[in-house]
């Protein structure tokens with residue numbers, strides 16, 4: 082009886098840890114700087130939850146990815162966090178959504194969403 086409880090306890094603990102990891106997904110750090118995002122493209126799997134942490138290295142920027150419903154203001158000294166779980170395979174174009182100077186239009190970003198297999 083005691084042994085059964087013990088095994089059960091270990092199993093539950095392991096499952097909770099796995100679930101917590103799954104929910105958290107993984108984090109991708111992106112830096113915004115006149116006039117580019119670094120990295121300028123990322124690849125994520127369909128159905129996978131990914132947290133994007135966007136940091137400005139100079140002035141205010143924004144990361145806008147219409148196809149993934151992302152619109153994040155990125156103020157200097159205030160990293161922005163966005164969580165995405167893409168449900169479609171494809172390439173989703175993003176760009177800077179806050180005018181930041183002459184090269185603003187060249188601040189592009191791409192999310193490649195691939196099949197989970």
Ligand SMILES: [Cu+2]
Nearest residue numbers: 177179181185
């Ligand atoms: Cu800009």
